[in-house]
Amino acid sequence: LDEIDLYHYGTFPEGFHWGVSSSAYQVEGGWNADGKGPSVWDTFTQKPGNIPNNDNGDVACDSYNKIDADLYMLRALKVKTYRFSLSWSRIFPNGYKSSHNQKGVDYYDRLIDGLIANNIAPMVTLYHWDLPQALQDISGWDNLEMINIFNEYCDFCYATFGDRVKFWITFNEPQTIAWSGYGLGQIPPNVKQPRDAPYRVAHNLLKAHAQVYHTYDEKYRASQGGLVSISLNAEWAEPLDINVPREVVAADRALQFQLGWFAHPIFKNGDYPDAMKWQVGNKSELQGLPNSRLPSFTDEDKAFIQGTADVFCINTYTTKVVRHVTSRLNIESYETDQDVEKDNADGSENTAVNEQKAVAWGLRRLLNWLKEEYGDPEIYITENGVATGTAITVDDTDRIFFLKTYVDEALKAHNLDGVRVKGYIASSLMDSFEWLKGNTIGYGLHYVNFKLSTTTRSLRISIVSKH
Numbered sequence: 001l002d003e004i005d006l007y008h009y010g011t012f013p014e015g016f017h018w019g020v021s022s023s024a025y026q027v028e029g030g031w032n033a034d035g036k037g038p039s040v041w042d043t044f045t046q047k048p049g050n051i052p053n054n055d056n057g058d059v060a061c062d063s064y065n066k067i068d069a070d071l072y073m074l075r076a077l078k079v080k081t082y083r084f085s086l087s088w089s090r091i092f093p094n095g096y097k098s099s100h101n102q103k104g105v106d107y108y109d110r111l112i113d114g115l116i117a118n119n120i121a122p123m124v125t126l127y128h129w130d131l132p133q134a135l136q137d138i139s140g141w142d143n144l145e146m147i148n149i150f151n152e153y154c155d156f157c158y159a160t161f162g163d164r165v166k167f168w169i170t171f172n173e174p175q176t177i178a179w180s181g182y183g184l185g186q187i188p189p190n191v192k193q194p195r196d197a198p199y200r201v202a203h204n205l206l207k208a209h210a211q212v213y214h215t216y217d218e219k220y221r222a223s224q225g226g227l228v229s230i231s232l233n234a235e236w237a238e239p240l241d242i243n244v245p246r247e248v249v250a251a252d253r254a255l256q257f258q259l260g261w262f263a264h265p266i267f268k269n270g271d272y273p274d275a276m277k278w279q280v281g282n283k284s285e286l287q288g289l290p291n292s293r294l295p296s297f298t299d300e301d302k303a304f305i306q307g308t309a310d311v312f313c314i315n316t317y318t319t320k321v322v323r324h325v326t327s328r329l330n331i332e333s334y335e336t337d338q339d340v341e342k343d344n345a346d347g348s349e350n351t352a353v354n355e356q357k358a359v360a361w362g363l364r365r366l367l368n369w370l371k372e373e374y375g376d377p378e379i380y381i382t383e384n385g386v387a388t389g390t391a392i393t394v395d396d397t398d399r400i401f402f403l404k405t406y407v408d409e410a411l412k413a414h415n416l417d418g419v420r421v422k423g424y425i426a427s428s429l430m431d432s433f434e435w436l437k438g439n440t441i442g443y444g445l446h447y448v449n450f451k452l453s454t455t456t457r458s459l460r461i462s463i464v465s466k467h
């Protein structure tokens with residue numbers, strides 16, 4: 001019997017951080033309530049035709065008006081941690097501190113106080129994609145000035161909420177921001193410049209992350225004693241054939257381009273992975289360009305970025321099988337720079353999202369790779385979960401199977417391989433506005449009926465069966 005099929009019986013130690021997640025745009029609604037400014041997601045989803053059924057986050061789960069209902073669900077789950085994000089334009093409607101909106105601050109104060117009163121630790125994401133529209137109007141993350149503007153916002157959040165918030169996540173999935181937002185142009189700001197904008201944007205995101213890490217270090221760590229990290233996304237990349245060196249190297253390269261792009265500078269030496277520098281450098285040269293499309297860091301930058309995360313936070317949903325391909329040189333893109341092709345793993349289970357097959361064994365391998373590659377860091381799984389379609393209301397047996405098998409692979413990594421897995425945050429607390437898929441799918445441990453005029457939440461079987 002293949003060991004990947006075996007169920008491992010055991011438990012995580014006392015103090016393991018079980019939690020659930022959400023993000024501001026996906027749950028809050030109140031898109032223009034009490035002085036909130038618009039974000040790029042408001043602008044994008046309010047344009048007809050951009051999202052299935054013209055769904056948007058104007059109301060979403062109405063969490064802006066339903067703190068008590070949200071707390072009730074969290075208590076029912078008995079979680080220790082709630083991961084949520086702050087809407088920047090609710091706090092600073094135009095992105096700048098001068099536009100400070102006290103009613104927005106009050107909302108987060110009430111939510112955080114409610115969590116603390118229930119012994120639930122807030123894990124707060126400072127930036128979960130909903131950039132104030134006014135900052136996109138000055139080119140968003142493609143503008144170096146954003147580093148200072150983001151720092152001013154984060155500094156304010158540490159000063160205002162840091163007496164109670166002890167776990168900060170600067171960015172959620174910077175790779176998705178850079179590639180889907182500025183390369184593919186799929187998510188806001190919908191910039192389609194795959195040849196170099198993602199590299200420029202990632203460069204700025206890394207500097208912005210490092211800056212706000214240092215701000216916490218210098219001004220708040222001594223008095224507040226919290227942690228700062230960044231949630232990076234990765235799909236485990238399984239080589240097509242582990243006996244063919246070229247395929248093994250290709251799979252590693254795929255991980256370096258997706259995860260190492262950010263993790264290598266932060267957790268290793270302040271610089272991009274060699275695989276990226278060489279691939280993009282060689283291709284740029286052959287393309288006749290004067291410089292690599294991948295920007296380079298000065299020694300000062302490297303020293304500034306290296307070591308700017310206290311723990312490793314990973315979002316992961318699926319696994320891909322990767323093989324080497326030789327991409328055509330006349331296509332200049334972050335995607336073709338990689339010389340890889342990704343497919344679904346054989347025999348993997350379907351979910352409601354085509355690109356997210358359920359492949360639990362990939363999680364154990366990914367966690368082991370993180371341990372080896374980044375020097376045995378403490379690891380928090382800050383997102384993992386499975387989508388179901390609208391036909392599934394509360395009877396979500398697929399989700400039971402998914403969570404049981406994925407959590408078991410994390411447990412194997414912890415108990416059998418010695419990976420320092422410290423927490424598991426399930427995606428998500430409740431069905432939410434799911435970005436480009438609108439309300440056609442949900443990841444919730446609670447079912448939300450978005451068709452009713454006031455959103456209702458219902459426990460799913462995947463929760464009930466746990467107790």
Ligand SMILES: *[C@@H]1O[C@H](CO)[C@@H](O)[C@H](O)[C@H]1NC(C)=O
Binds near residue numbers: 279280285
């Ligand atoms: C091309 O790749 C090789 C390794 O394969 C590396 O040594 C060299 O520096 C790269 N050239 C550029 C311009 O990046």
